[in-house]
Amino acid sequence: MKTQKISTPNLRKLALFGYFSLLIFMxxxxxxxxxxxxxxxxxxxxxxxxxxxxxxxxxLQGNPFTxxxxxxxxxxxxxxxxxxxxxxxxxxxxxxxxxxxxxxxxLGCSYYAKYKGQELGLGIRKPKTDKAx
Numbered sequence: 001m002k003t004q005k006i007s008t009p010n011l012r013k014l015a016l017f018g019y020f021s022l023l024i025f026m027x028x029x030x031x032x033x034x035x036x037x038x039x040x041x042x043x044x045x046x047x048x049x050x051x052x053x054x055x056x057x058x059x060l061q062g063n064p065f066t067x068x069x070x071x072x073x074x075x076x077x078x079x080x081x082x083x084x085x086x087x088x089x090x091x092x093x094x095x096x097x098x099x100x101x102x103x104x105x106x107l108g109c110s111y112y113a114k115y116k117g118q119e120l121g122l123g124i125r126k127p128k129t130d131k132a133x
Contacts, residue, residue: 008112008119011111012067012116014104014107014112015105015108015112016059018074018102018104018106018108019052019059019070019105021101021104022074022077022105023053025101026098027048029097030044030048034090048077048080055067058070059109064122065117067109067113070105071109071110071113074106078099078103081102
């Protein structure tokens, strides 16, 4: 069995850093630093802040299952940052920061879920049973 190079507490810190960075950065960027004329504050909240609030309880509790499914949510921010990098040259620095925070959260959550799940004996594969025919 291979040994992991980074401990699960450090992976959790990485996931938490990416998560809270996105949670703080997205409203700051979209409402203060570069507000969009086409998006209202309510629309910005519903599209970019509310999805991050769904996994908050499980992430704060260190639940590996929540860390795993939070990766589906972080894909929204990958797509948004990559689209903004391509389309809006004036917001490239903000989109790059979003991409860094989303990548940090994605990597931290992925590896935390994997290794913490292994430590807890959780798995997605069913154990093989010997059949006596």
